[in-house]
Amino acid sequence: MRVVALLSLVGHAAAIWPAPQSFTNGSAALWLAEDFRVSYNNRTLTQRIGSTKSIPTEISSLDIVEAAVQRARESIFQSSIVPWKFYPRNKLDQIEPSATGNSKIYIQKLQITQTTIDNNSTFKPIAGEVDEAYNLTIGTDGAATIKAVSSISVLRALETFTQLFYLHSGEGTGVYTNLAPVSISDWPKFSHRGLNLDVSRNWFPKENILRTIDALSWNKFNRLHIHITDAQSWPLDVPALPELSQKGAYRSGYSYTPQDIKDIQIYGIYRGIEVIIEIDMPGHTTSIGFSHPDLITTFRYQSWHDYCSEPPCGQLKLNYTPVYDFVTKLFDDVLPRVSPYSAYFHTGGDEINTNDYLLDDTVNSSSVSVLTPLIQKFIDHSHDLVRKAGLVPIVWEELLITWNLTLGKDVVVQTWLDDASLSEVTGRGHKALFGDYENWYLPCGYGQWFNFNNTDAAIHYPYTDYCSPLKNWRVIYEYDPTASLSADQLALVLGGEIHLWAERSDPSNMDQVMWPRASAAGEVLWSGRQDPSGQNRSQIDAAVRLSDLRERMLLRGVGSEPIQMAYCTQYQGDCTW
Numbered sequence: 190m191r192v193v194a195l196l197s198l199v200g201h202a203a204a205i206w207p208a209p210q211s212f213t214n215g216s217a218a219l220w221l222a223e224d225f226r227v228s229y230n231n232r233t234l235t236q237r238i239g240s241t242k243s244i245p246t247e248i249s250s251l252d253i254v255e256a257a258v259q260r261a262r263e264s265i266f267q268s269s270i271v272p273w274k275f276y277p278r279n280k281l282d283q284i285e286p287s288a289t290g291n292s293k294i295y296i297q298k299l300q301i302t303q304t305t306i307d308n309n310s311t312f313k314p315i316a317g318e319v320d321e322a323y324n325l326t327i328g329t330d331g332a333a334t335i336k337a338v339s340s341i342s343v344l345r346a347l348e349t350f351t352q353l354f355y356l357h358s359g360e361g362t363g364v365y366t367n368l369a370p371v372s373i374s375d376w377p378k379f380s381h382r383g384l385n386l387d388v389s390r391n392w393f394p395k396e397n398i399l400r401t402i403d404a405l406s407w408n409k410f411n412r413l414h415i416h417i418t419d420a421q422s423w424p425l426d427v428p429a430l431p432e433l434s435q436k437g438a439y440r441s442g443y444s445y446t447p448q449d450i451k452d453i454q455i456y457g458i459y460r461g462i463e464v465i466i467e468i469d470m471p472g473h474t475t476s477i478g479f480s481h482p483d484l485i486t487t488f489r490y491q492s493w494h495d496y497c498s499e500p501p502c503g504q505l506k507l508n509y510t511p512v513y514d515f516v517t518k519l520f521d522d523v524l525p526r527v528s529p530y531s532a533y534f535h536t537g538g539d540e541i542n543t544n545d546y547l548l549d550d551t552v553n554s555s556s557v558s559v560l561t562p563l564i565q566k567f568i569d570h571s572h573d574l575v576r577k578a579g580l581v582p583i584v585w586e587e588l589l590i591t592w593n594l595t596l597g598k599d600v601v602v603q604t605w606l607d608d609a610s611l612s613e614v615t616g617r618g619h620k621a622l623f624g625d626y627e628n629w630y631l632p633c634g635y636g637q638w639f640n641f642n643n644t645d646a647a648i649h650y651p652y653t654d655y656c657s658p659l660k661n662w663r664v665i666y667e668y669d670p671t672a673s674l675s676a677d678q679l680a681l682v683l684g685g686e687i688h689l690w691a692e693r694s695d696p697s698n699m700d701q702v703m704w705p706r707a708s709a710a711g712e713v714l715w716s717g718r719q720d721p722s723g724q725n726r727s728q729i730d731a732a733v734r735l736s737d738l739r740e741r742m743l744l745r746g747v748g749s750e751p752i753q754m755a756y757c758t759q760y761q762g763d764c765t766w
């Protein structure tokens with residue numbers, strides 16, 4: 190069978206992103222009937238009426254599949270592209286099938302079979318608990334089938350299915366594929382494929398998060414990590430502590446209600462995206478000080494360079510009973526509300542500044558030997574609460590690597606400082622996530638957001654930021670921190686996350702900053718850096734497929750950037766260096 194090797198030659202027409210593990214195609218044309226029927230385990234699905242964006246209250250396999258089919262219909266019939274950008278100009282009529290005559294063969298039915306019954310962990314899985322594998326076939330006679338292990342794999346299969354179709358340029362003639370017979374067998378390389386979105390540095394109304402979940406699902410991601418609080422603002426309503434968002438949000442109303450959080454989680458479940466909330470502590474907590482100044486040391490301390498990595502400084506006091514009471518009250522409120530819809534809770538732990546504790550009157554010391562047992566005790570307390578709520582803790586790498594804390598074996602350690610961290614964390618027997626700032630930080634390279642006085646300006650000109658340069662999609666695509674790991678270490682790598690820290694992002698530019706560069710991470714996480722023959726995937730092949738998905742994302746309402754000029758996709762050999 191001419192499986193993957195073919196992908197590099199086929200050019201545009203087989204433009205599935207992320208690349209399936211195994212793909213064969215022919216070149217027969219098929220049309221998709223507008224009213225094509227869909228069966229799910231022999232049950233005919235009725236077409237839903239109403240918006241595909243509405244947020245359901247029930248969670249069941251049938252509802253999830255039915256909603257996904259409806260979205261697939263909408264994507265295919267309302268947002269398929271006419272692929273003029275992918276062929277030499279004025280050649281489209283040679284590629285498109287004839288739209289006239291009675292020889293058009295239609296796909297009338299898509300038969301979906303789910304091979305195992307979903308269970309409770311399907312909708313809030315620990316990494317590895319849900320099998321996302323699927324097979325998809327389309328015969329030249331128009332018979333289309335999906336065989337999927339879980340309802341989540343049905344969702345993945347439907348995303349692939351939609352990408353097989355193009356809109357014919359003849360008005361009203363419909364959508365076609367010219368790849369039949371198609372046979373796809375697909376599964377993800379990593380079980381944790383995430384985006385980390387910071388919603389504290391700037392305010393992101395809920396619909397922006399929902400739109401991001403849509404885009405993640407098109408790229409076969411399965412996690413959205415929401416870094417929901419930080420030093421700058423506290424946009425999370427906590428009914429037991431209402432003053433937190435009343436005083437800590439940027440503005441009254443610029444905060445997520447319990448219903449918003451639940452909506453975001455359920456919207457995610459319907460798209461196979463598990464939403465993981467992070468409340469970062471004990472650093473990155475200044476915004477608590479707007480309502481609870483007694484809990485925070487070095488609150489908005491003006492000589493910030495020595496007390497935090499960016500203003501405003503402030504950390505939870507480290508040896509203070511009211512801080513423990515606060516954390517207990519906070520977690521007892523938040524965790525039981527998120528745990529029905531998520532298996533994880535992220536407790537942060539990055540960039541703890543030791544100098545802050547010199548000025549913390551409950552500590553009066555910046556000595557590591559004094560601080561370490563206090564931080565250990567603080568983390569043990571939070572993690573006990575997380576586990577009590579039935580959740581699994583995630584932390585940033587410093588707790589293990591800088592502080593050498595004893596963490597439970599259940600704890601997932603998220604690395605970000607260096608790709609060597611992944612080796613260290615897994616070498617110490619912990620489950621790990623990758624995505625370091627030199628490769629997978631989306632906000633890098635746009636320049637500084639600090640202002641400089643006239644003296645400092647000369648020194649800092651031309652204002653490059655700490656993680657400059659910008660991570661071109663190719664850098665993201667070639668990132669492979671697992672290459673040097675042993676098999677035992679590799680078994681502990683759950684996957685990774687690409688990050689959008691929002692110091693200079695808000696709803697006006699978030700789509701462009703994220704997409705399609707996050708898609709490059711999506712393919713690394715789903716398909717793998719190497720193809721099944723062990724070769725590095727090629728930028729040349731990827732650029733065309735990525736551009737195809739980008740066109741679809743635009744039509745579906747996500748402002749994804751171009752990665753090339755149209756000339757390069759029209760004349761595909763011409764833009765190779």
Ligand SMILES: *[C@@H]1O[C@H](CO)[C@@H](O)[C@H](O)[C@H]1NC(C)=O
Nearest residue numbers: 199200201202203214215216
């Ligand atoms: C698969 O599709 C490509 C066009 O994308 C075509 O060039 C190729 O011939 C097809 N394969 C077969 C076996 O028809």
Ligand SMILES: *[C@@H]1O[C@H](CO)[C@@H](O)[C@H](O)[C@H]1NC(C)=O
Nearest residue numbers: 229230231232301302303304
């Ligand atoms: C669907 O119907 C076929 C034939 O009637 C049967 O063999 C199969 O078990 C059914 N599948 C499910 C999931 O009910």
Ligand SMILES: *[C@@H]1O[C@H](CO)[C@@H](O)[C@H](O)[C@H]1NC(C)=O
Nearest residue numbers: 306307308309310311529579
């Ligand atoms: C799912 O969990 C709930 C309570 O946690 C339990 O009542 C139910 O039986 C479980 N269902 C399955 C299919 O395991």
Ligand SMILES: *[C@@H]1O[C@H](CO)[C@@H](O)[C@H](O)[C@H]1NC(C)=O
Nearest residue numbers: 305308309310318319320339
């Ligand atoms: C749920 O089903 C998956 C297979 O899809 C299995 O691996 C997992 O152990 C099951 N979980 C429970 C709690 O039964």
Ligand SMILES: *[C@@H]1O[C@H](CO)[C@@H](O)[C@H](O)[C@H]1NC(C)=O
Nearest residue numbers: 304322323324336337338374
């Ligand atoms: C997909 O097809 C392969 C090869 O025929 C088979 O081994 C696998 O079990 C199938 N997967 C599903 C989800 O049906």
Ligand SMILES: *[C@@H]1O[C@H](CO)[C@@H](O)[C@H](O)[C@H]1NC(C)=O
Nearest residue numbers: 508548549550551552553554
């Ligand atoms: C820290 O120093 C202040 C001022 O000297 C004092 O009041 C406080 O008791 C000290 N705290 C500890 C834990 O020693």
Ligand SMILES: *[C@@H]1O[C@H](CO)[C@@H](O)[C@H](O)[C@H]1NC(C)=O
Nearest residue numbers: 589590591592593594595596
């Ligand atoms: C870290 O802790 C472990 C045991 O918990 C100990 O064996 C090791 O020496 C410590 N490493 C450092 C660098 O402190």
Ligand SMILES: *[C@@H]1O[C@H](CO)[C@@H](O)[C@H](O)[C@H]1NC(C)=O
Nearest residue numbers: 494640641642643644645646
């Ligand atoms: C500019 O700021 C620096 C501190 O970063 C300070 O030392 C210097 O005096 C300031 N210069 C002027 C002209 O304000």
Ligand SMILES: *[C@@H]1O[C@H](CO)[C@@H](O)[C@H](O)[C@H]1NC(C)=O
Nearest residue numbers: 666667668669672718724725
């Ligand atoms: C494959 O890509 C990695 C970076 O992801 C690089 O280190 C390696 O040298 C490449 N291998 C080949 C054979 O080009």
